[in-house]
Amino acid sequence: MLAEPGDFAEWRSAARGLLAGGVAPEDVSWRGGAEGASLFGDAAAPASAGAVSLPRELLEIAERVICHRDPEVPARLYRIIWRAARDRQLLARTTDAEVDWLRKADKIIRRDVHKMHAFVRFRRLGEEAGRESFAAWFEPSHRILRLTAPFFQRRFYGMDWAIVTPDARAIWQDETLVYGPGGTKDEVPDSDVVEDQWRTYYGAIFNPARVKIDAMRAEMPKKYWKNLPEAQDIAPLLAGAEARVERMREAAVSLANPLTDKWRTRVPDELLLDDDVKTLGDVARAVDRCTRCPLYCNATQGVAGEGPGAARIMLVGEQPGDQEDLQGRPFVGPAGHVLNEALEEAGLDRRRLFLTNAVKHFKFEPRGKRRLHQNPTTGEIDICRWWLDKERAFVQPDLIVTLGASALRGVTGKSVSIKSMRGAVHELDGGSKLVATIHPSFLLRLPDRERAAEERAMFVADLIRARKLAA
Amino acid sequence: MSAKPILKKLSILADAAKYDASCASSGTVKRDSVASKGIGSTEGMGICHSYAPDGRCISLLKILLTNFCIYDCRFCINRASSNVERARFSPQEVVRLTLDFYKRNYIEGLFLSSGIIRSEDYTMEQLVEVARILREEHRFQGYIHLKTIAGADPGLIALAGLYADRLSTNVELPTEAGLSSFAPEKKPETIRKTMASVRIGADDAIEAAKSRLIGKAMPPRFAPAGQSTQMIVGADAARDDDILKTATNLYSGYRLRRVYYSAYSPIPDASSDLPPVRPPLMREHRLYQADWLLRFYGFERAEIMEGASGGMLDLAIDPKLAWALMRREAFPVDINRAPRELLLRVPGLGTRAVDRIVAARRLGKLRLGDLAKLTASVKKVLPFIVTLDWRPGKLTDSADLRARFAPPAEQLALAL
Structure with missing residues (x-):
């Protein structure tokens, strides 16, 4: 006989004893306290044997399901643990009728618990020495007070509270949680100022x-x-x-409220027209508003070049990547790290270079939580050359280093291969020299280590050549 | 201004906040008030403490600090030219309300937004101040969702991320054209930059946690429940395809946890170019379903649009079913053999049912009767699956398959 229906500890110790004694479910009759019958029915009291181990998950479920008001629950649970002691896979057999019942009963209890967390409404009792106290009356569908009280304890540690239900009560006072008997609605205030x-x-x-x-x-x-x-x-x-x-x-519609016009004192940001772009600073501001091609629609911002206006060497990459797009600065992502290391090895100080890209907005394909880089088309590079030309005109570098094919297209306006240009120094219209090399992201994509090391050495050699040419 | 009684202010400023669909309180870190001996906890899963008769969950105290606004977004009840009654809370009043509600177990926390007053920075400072008082002066451990004001200084956003569980910046209208005609002061690039600041803040915090020295304290978390946004559906001419395009871009670029779709709902004192219509609730529902397909079912946007016409999702049937009807050659799928990715494409099977099927079939071949215990909608999946005792035969390719699922036209009208 279970003295207190819904008490997991009591059921567990009874069930453990039965299980250890090898008492089959059909030989046990479980009855609640009020019925006053024997727990073991006609079965002999079990001999205490070694504890039977059960999956932890099953015990957790049993602790919840025992709160169910259905009087058949203790017996059904015992039948399941009896089987589980012989079949370790039992819980995974979701198509089994009893497991199906268990899962559904558990779902009902978990929902009841969740709803109790949600729908308890405290009413204020008063305040003593700066500590407020509250009380709530609640009627859960099942005997779940002990499953829910720890939640309220974790949440309302800094106040005293009591939750009264028809079956039992929980009281949190002076940082101690105690349980007591059920009560009635009129023990709790019938209103609250809030x-x-x-x-x-x-x-x-x-x-x-x-x-x-x-x-x-x-x-x-x-x-x-x-x-x-x-x-x-x-x-x-x-x-x-x-x-x-x-x-x-x-x-339907109403007329605009004339009184509110005075709040709207702000003028829209000034638009920089092409003719207004007179300095590198203008480029940085205006490139962010550029709508010459549709790439601006999805990118975070236009990323202009960065570096001293008096730089002797200009490095041109392809386009901003994910990080550059977020931070609004060129070469701050993974390829930027590769570049930084190579520059250092080549004896070049990044702070004295002007770094920019052939295309100023990030072109990508969304894929889940990532943005996959897409190569810009020649059309996009050619449209964006307007900005690169401005930067070249303002910086007037002695030497331009193009990183990758897109940069080469952006600087020369022609589709020429890096291979055909690499290793030599070329003269550009306007007097700058040109050194063509690969884009550092190319090094990141090489799976073969040996090959990558070779390519990297060539890349650094190109940068060293650039340093010597500009000296 | 402060002459208005608190009930009046609450009424105005909750009314003004209700067009923001987000009310989630989930997905943050686990916290409680045991160590601080204060008030509040978050347990991963959010709690809806009540439901309004509009079916929406009430989880947070969702209010504006003020509904004064210098912007004039036409779809918004708080636009500068609206005749709506104005009010303003002091930060202390919001703190008081939040704590009073929280201690009575009405709410999980606060969702605070605001009209733009004076400047973006000033407005953001005010929002951050409320969160600061709650966290620092009252040791409040509950959930805080702050609206990030697009264009506010990144330093303020970094501060907001230290106090808030979630930050959100609303896109409102999915297309550039829509935004420029309906919300002239809002710039899409400003919104995206603000979202980028939030992502940078979150990335930096994760980086700092990773490179933390052993024995050193954990660096502070940054908005652990991530960022979200909202798009209004049906106020402008944007098609579902445009909306989903914008959504996928935002998910990929700024690691958004959620995009909320909010059917444009008639507002009192509407602007002349937005006639009051019934909110397109079914369209909103279909967009959420499509969003789920993108995030949890391995669908690409282009695939979802195969089941659409003219860039609009089918209102009568769900987007997965619409896709499957266009892709019948992919079916039937064998429940006992198909990989998880294919099971996820079966109309009627959700992620949980698929997980249950995958677990159950390890222990034995499944029949239709077994399937009935694993999913709620056996009838719906029949044309698309094979089990030990079931083959759909010609049913998969039958011409009237769509009619089996689509409700009669009249019912659909009611559902709208």
């Missing part, structure tokens, strides 16, 4: 144009309404909803 504010909020947050009563009732079943202060407003809110929407429809 309830008016809560009901005002409830009414104001409701949108009368999208009434969905079924959705509300599915999640907040009517059985809980009697203890929810806001629930008394549901009917009047629904009754008035249609009329409120109708009034909006009839009022």
Whole structure:
């Protein structure tokens, strides 16, 4: 006989004894305290043998399911652990009728627990020495108080509270949690000063144009309404909803409120026209507004070149990548790290170079949580040359180093291969020299280590040549 | 300004906040008030403490600090030219309300937004101040969601991320054209830059945690529940395809946890170019389903749009079913053999049902009767699957398959 229905510890110790004694489920009759019958029915009291080990998950589920009000539950649970002691895979057999029942019963209890976490409404009792105290009356569907009280303890550690249910009560006072017998509604205050504010909020947050009563009732079943202060407003809110929407429809549109014009003192940001771009600073501001090609639509920002206006060497890459797009600076992502290391090895000080890209906006393909780099088309490179030409005109470098094919296209305006240009020094219109090399991201994509080391050495050699040429 | 009684202010500023769909309180770190001996906890899974008759969950105290606004976004009840009554809370009043509600177990925390007053920076400072008081002066451990004001200084956003669980910046309208005609002061690039600041803040915090020296304290978390955004559906001419395109870009670029789709709902005192119509709730629902397909079912946007027409999702049937009907050669799928990715493509099977099937079939071949215990919608999956005792035969390719699922036209009208 179980003295206290829903008490997991009691059921567990009884079940353990039975299991150890090898008492089959059909030989046990489980009865609640009120029925006053023997726990073991006609079966002989079990001989205490070694403890039987059960999957931890099953014990956790049993601890919840024992709270179910169905009087058959202790017996059904025992049948399941009896089987589980012989079949370690039992819980995974979701198509088994008893496991199916267990999972469903567990779901019911977990939902009841979740709803209790949600729908308990505390009312203030008072305050003593700066510590407030509250009480709540709640009627859960099952005997779940002990499953829920720890949650309230973790959440409301800094105040005293009591939750009274018909079956039991939990009291948190002076940082101690104790359980006691069930009680009645009138032990708890019938109002709270803040309830008016809560009901005002409830009414104001409701949108009368999208009434969905079924959705509300599915999640907040009517059985809980009697203890929810806001629930008394549901009917009047629904009754008035249609009329409120109708009034909006009839009022249709209104004239702009002239009084509010004075708030709107701001002028839209000035637009820089092409002719206004007179310095490198103008480029940086204006490139962010560029709409010459559609790449601006998805990128975070236009990324202009960076470096001293008097730089003797200009490095041109392809386009900003993911990090460059976020931070608004060129060469700050993985390829930027490769470049930084190579520059250092080549004896070049990044702070004295002007770094930029052939295309100023990031072109990518969204793929889940990542943005996959896409090569810009020659059309996009050619359109964006307007900005690169401005930067070249303002910086007037002695030497331009193009990193990769897109940069080469951006600087020369022609589709020429890196191979055909590499290793030599070329003269550009306007007097700058040109050194063509690979893009550092190419090194990141080489799977073969030996090959990567070779390519990297060639890359550094190109940078060293550039340093010597500009000296 | 402060002459208005608190109930009046609450009524105005909650009313003004209700068009923001987000109310989530999930996905943050586990916290409780045991160590601080204060108030509040977060346990990963959010809690909906109540439901309004519009079916929406009430999890957070969702209010504006003020509904005064210098912007004039036409779809917004708080736009500068609106005749709506204005009010403003002091940071202390918001703190008081949050704690009073929280201690009575009405809410999981606060979702604070604001109209733009004076400047973006000033507004953001005010929001951050409320969060600071709650966290530092009251040791509040509950959930805080702050709106990030697009264009606010990145330093303020970095500060907001230290106090808040979640940050959000609303895109509002999915296309450039929509935004420039309906929200002239809002710039898409400003919104994206603000989202980028949030992502940088989160990335930096993760980096700092990784490179932490053993024995040193964990560096502070940055908005552990991530960032989200909202797009209004049906206020402008944007098609579902445009909306999903913007959504995929934002998910990929800024690691958004959620994109909320909010059916444009008639507002009191509407602007003349937005006639009051019924909110397109079914369209909103289909967009959420498509969003789920993108995030949890391995679908690409282009695939989802195979089941659409003219860039609009089918309103009568869900987007996975619409896709499957266009791709019947991919079916039937054998429940006992197909890899997880293919099971996820079967109309009627959700991620949980698929997980259960994969687990159950390890212990024995599945029949239809078994399937009934693993999923709620056996009838729906029948044309698309094979089990030990079931083959759909000609059903998969039958011409009237769509009609089996699509509700009669009249019902659809009601659902809208």
